[in-house]
Amino acid sequence: MVSSAVRSLTPWLQADSALPGFTAATLDNTVCRMVPLVIERPTLGRVPAIAAAVKQLVAQSMRLRSPLGGWPTDLPQTPDSLAPYLGEETGELLDQLTASAASVPSVTSILVPVPHLVPHLLWMLASSSYEVMSLIEGMQARIFSPQAQGAIRIVRLVPVLTLTLGETSYALDLVTQTDPMPPLYLGEEVEIRLLENDLDSQPLPCGDLLTQVAKQVGYTQPGLGALLADGCQIDALRPFQPWQNGILHLRLHLAEMETQEPSQSYSSHSEAMPDALYLPPGGKQIVGTPASGFTLDDFASTLVDGPDDATAGVLGDWLTFTDERWIQTFLSAYAEQVVAQHLPQMLPGQAGDTPSERLRQREDLCNRVTYAATGLVQGASGLFKHTFVHEPVLVADLWPRLRWHLAQSSERVMQLMGGVSAQVLPPGLSWQQGSLYLRPLMQLTTSNRSWIVDLGRGRLLPTTPQALPAEAAVDVADAPWGSLLTVAELTALVDCDLSVHTPAIAALRQGTPIHLHRLDAEVSCQAGQLTLDWCFTLQTTL
Numbered sequence: 018m019v020s021s022a023v024r025s026l027t028p029w030l031q032a033d034s035a036l037p038g039f040t041a042a043t044l045d046n047t048v049c050r051m052v053p054l055v056i057e058r059p060t061l062g063r064v065p066a067i068a069a070a071v072k073q074l075v076a077q078s079m080r081l082r083s084p085l086g087g088w089p090t091d092l093p094q095t096p097d098s099l100a101p102y103l104g105e106e107t108g109e110l111l112d113q114l115t116a117s118a119a120s121v122p123s124v125t126s127i128l129v130p131v132p133h134l135v136p137h138l139l140w141m142l143a144s145s146s147y148e149v150m151s152l153i154e155g156m157q158a159r160i161f162s163p164q165a166q167g168a169i170r171i172v173r174l175v176p177v178l179t180l181t182l183g184e185t186s187y188a189l190d191l192v193t194q195t196d197p198m199p200p201l202y203l204g205e206e207v208e209i210r211l212l213e214n215d216l217d218s219q220p221l222p223c224g225d226l227l228t229q230v231a232k233q234v235g236y237t238q239p240g241l242g243a244l245l246a247d248g249c250q251i252d253a254l255r256p257f258q259p260w261q262n263g264i265l266h267l268r269l270h271l272a273e274m275e276t277q278e279p280s281q282s283y284s285s286h287s288e289a290m291p292d293a294l295y296l297p298p299g300g301k302q303i304v305g306t307p308a309s310g311f312t313l314d315d316f317a318s319t320l321v322d323g324p325d326d327a328t329a330g331v332l333g334d335w336l337t338f339t340d341e342r343w344i345q346t347f348l349s350a351y352a353e354q355v356v357a358q359h360l361p362q363m364l365p366g367q368a369g370d371t372p373s374e375r376l377r378q379r380e381d382l383c384n385r386v387t388y389a390a391t392g393l394v395q396g397a398s399g400l401f402k403h404t405f406v407h408e409p410v411l412v413a414d415l416w417p418r419l420r421w422h423l424a425q426s427s428e429r430v431m432q433l434m435g436g437v438s439a440q441v442l443p444p445g446l447s448w449q450q451g452s453l454y455l456r457p458l459m460q461l462t463t464s465n466r467s468w469i470v471d472l473g474r475g476r477l478l479p480t481t482p483q484a485l486p487a488e489a490a491v492d493v494a495d496a497p498w499g500s501l502l503t504v505a506e507l508t509a510l511v512d513c514d515l516s517v518h519t520p521a522i523a524a525l526r527q528g529t530p531i532h533l534h535r536l537d538a539e540v541s542c543q544a545g546q547l548t549l550d551w552c553f554t555l556q557t558t559l
Contacts, residue, residue, distance in 0.1 A: 039196070040186075040187040040188050040189065040196055041187075041188070041189045041190070041194065041195050041196045043187045043255065044131045044178065044180060044187050044188075044189045045131065045132055045189075046255065046256050047130070047131045047180065047187075047253055047254065047255050048128055048129070048130050048131070048253070048254045049128070049129050049130075049131060049134075049180075049251045049252065049253050049254075049263075049265065050126050050127070050128055050129075050251060050252040050253075050254075050260075051126055051127070051129060051249060051251040051252075051265065052124055052125075052126055052127075052249070053124070053127050053129065054134070054137050054138070054141070054240050054241075055240040055361070058354070058357065058358070058427075058517075058518055059357055059358060059360050059361055061114065061117060061121070061357070061360040061361065062353075062354075062356075062357030062358075062360055063517065064113070064117055066113045066116075066117075067110070067113045067114065067117060067360065068353075068357075070106070070109045070110040070113045071110060071353050071356050071357060071360075072349070072353055073106050073109065073110075074103065074106040074107060074109075074110055074356070074383075074387055075349055075352045075353050075356060075387065075390065075391060076349060077102070077103055077106050078099065078103060078106075078352075078387050078388070078390075078391045079345075079348070079349065079352070079391050079394075079395050081094075081099055081102055081103075082094060082099075082391055082392075082395050083395065094388075095388070096381075096384040096385045096387075096388040097384070099384065099387075099388060100380070100384045103384065103387065107380055107383050107384065107387075110363075110383065111363065111376070111379055111380065111383065114360060114363055114364055114365075115364075115365055118364050118365050121361070121364060131178070131180070131189070134178070135178075135189075135191055135194065136428070136432075137428065138176065138178065138191055138241075138244075138267065139153075139176070139191050139192070140428040140431055141234075141238045141240065141241055142176055142191075142234060142238070142241070143424070143425070143431070144237070144238065144424070144425035144428075144431070145233060145234040145236075145237040145238045145241075146233050146234075146237060146393075147417075147418055147421040147422075148230075148233070149174065149230055149233060149234060150421055151213065151417075152172075152173060152174035152230065152271075153173060153174045153176070153192060154173065155171050155172065155173035155274060156171070156172065156173070156211060156212075156213045157169060157170075157171060157211075157212045157213050158170060158171075158172045158209050158210060158211050158212055159209070159210040159212060159220075160172070160203070160207065160208075160209055160273065161207065161208035161209070161210070161220055162203070162204075162207045162208075165273075169212070170273050170274065171273075171274040172203065172209065172271050172272065172273055172274060173192075173271070173272055173274060174230065174269060174270075174271060175190060175192070175197065175202070175269070175270040175271065175272045176190075176191045176192065176267060176268075176269055177189065177190055177191070177197050177267070177268045177269075177270060178191055178265070178266070178267055179265070179266040179267075179268055180251075180253060180263055180264075180265055180266075181248075181263055181264045181265075181266070182253060182261050182262075182263040183261070183263075197270075198272065199270075201272040201273055201274070202270045202271065202272050202273075203223045203270075203271045203272065203273055204223065205222060205223050205224030205227070206222055206223070206224065207222065207223050208220040208221060208222055208223075209221065209222075209223050209226060209271065223271045226271065227269050227270070227271065230269060231245050231269060236355060236386075236389045236390070236393070237355050237358060237393075238358065239358055239359050239362065240358075241267060244265060244266060244267035245266075245267050245268075245269070248264040248265055248266040249264065249265045249266075250262070250263075250264060251263055251264070251265050330535075330536070331412055331461060331468045331470075331477070331533075331535075332411075332412050332413040332416075332470070332475075332477065333411070333412070333413065333536065334411070334412055334533055334534055334535050334536060335409040335410065335411060335412070335533075335534035336409065336410055336411075336412050336415055336461070336531050336532070336533055336534070336547070337408070337409045337410075337531060337532040337534070338406050338529060338530075338531055338547075339530045339531060339532055339544075340529050340530050343521065343524065343529045344406050344407070346520070346521045346524070347403075347406055347521035347522075348394040348395060348403060348406065349394075350519065350520050350521045351393070351394055351403065351519075351521075352390040352391050352393065352394050352395075353390075354518060354519075355386070355389070355390035355393065356386055356387060356390045359382070359386045362382060363379050363382055363383055363386075365379075366378070366379075405418055409534060412461070412470070413475070415459075416459060416470050416472050416475050417472075417475065419457075419459060419472055419522070419525075419549065420434070420457065420472040420473065420475075422519055422522050423457050423472065423515070423519070423522060423549075423551075425519075426514050426515050426517075426518040426519045426522070427514040427518060429497075429498050429510065429511070429514060430455065430511055430514050430515070433453070433454070433455035433507075433511065433553075434454070434455045434457065434473055436452040436453065436454045436556070437452065437453050437493050437494065437496070438450075438451075438452060438453075438493070438494040439451070439452070439453035439491055439492060439493045439494060439555070440491075440492040441453065441485060441489050441490070441491050441492075441504075441555050442489060442490040442492075443485065443486055443488075443489040444486060444488050444489065449555060449557050450557065450558050451555045451556050451557035451558045452555070452556045452558075453491065453493065453553060453554075453555055454473065454553065454554050454555075454556065455473075455511060455551055455552075455553060456471065456473060456482055456484075456551060456552050456553065456554050457471075457472040457473060457549060457550075457551045458470070458471060458472065458478070458481065458482075458549070458550050458551065458552070459472055459547065459548070459549055460546075460547070460548045460549075460550065461531070461533060461545060461546075461547055462545050462546045462548070463533055463543040463544070463545040464543065464544070464545075469481060472549075481552075482552070482554050483554070484552035484553060484554060485504045485552070485553045485554060485555060486504065487503065487504050487505035487508070488503060488504070488505070489503065489504045490502075490503055491503065491504055491507055491553075498510060504553050507553065508551075508552075508553065511551065522549065525547065525548060525549035526548065526549055526550060527548075528546045528547060528548040529546070529547055529548075530544065530545070530546060530547075531544075531545050531546065531547045532544060532545070533545045
């Protein structure tokens, strides 16, 4: 398995913090016997009858919650108040789940080395929402504490895996893969105001923000619910020790990082962060070094500096999606994906529950999950909300969101976007070694101009990068999804992940109409097209 993590935070850490400490080293050599994490999206959601029932339930819920849905303004929208109007759709979904219950395999404990848990946990956290991933990567915030007094800092969400054996606990910062640094943690009572883009919020205590984050993760990645709450009972085996009973926890903290000068701006992810989504495969990133080297694309972009060039200025322009059908498909597909994550918990209960009690519990869970899922895309404004398809959005704010929607479709896609160690044999050439990248490209086209944005780096490109030929053979180091593949076969796997889990994003390969609000043009509002495409490139090792 490729050892990958979301974008490294090491440039903000002290140099000596990259050395593994005692507790991190202990976990690095520990094996757990535990119920496996549900990494893949539940297959129940792909059963045609169940998928149709989920679609019908989400569609009815979104109609009820729409401003045009006729819901009385004096009646609050809650899971309980909506339930009577969703009874038929809820019943149909539960009936389909009952009919499929016999085909669901039973879950048994397996042996898992703790290092193998790290990339899975990070993907599950990062894929829970764009905002959670942004917090993991680090974002600009104003801190209201006696020490900071409203100063601007870079803060990050610190996910800490803790193993408790008897009276002793061992902890690992999942991002840096080193011992946690509690002195950097912000107290729960300290007020914080997020400053980036549409995440700009009113000040709220760190404890409340962490509660919102945990709640959001629980909605979209319920497999992490037990780890975030009371922890999971496991058996652990360490070197020179017998098997021991223990508890595995996932705890979330907010840490204050490097001081941010007010004159500096971190609105562009490409300036604030290293290039890649991941640490290099097989090892940790060296402190202070970028995640990837200077490429030919980077060199070409330095030649594009004229204000009248076709690639100038678009990141600072505003964009509006104009196809309401695509917008609704995008929102519905995301809500359906959230509901599908909870389907295994809606299956009929074990022996001992009375049928009426279990049915009531299943209906209640279905109502709460549907309410939460549709609330993420259509409901009261909040920190976690997909507003960027409803209203004008800066192109500089759009690309990282589209990047996230691509990456959260599957762990495989996120790994490939971050880069994996590989050997490639193109037809007519010899074997080449390096980092294989899935390069998602956003193209904006109007009647007289076209722009290409590399979603992996947030950079404008003068031309489409040279892709690996479809016939090239690819050998990905420790690939969990197969052995030797051609680029065409690897592309087909990615296409399948996107079409199954993010169909609206996959549909962008054919494009969707937009309006581009250009600030440097005679006609400020220009009709155009947004298209996504993706290809594979190899950054060779010299």
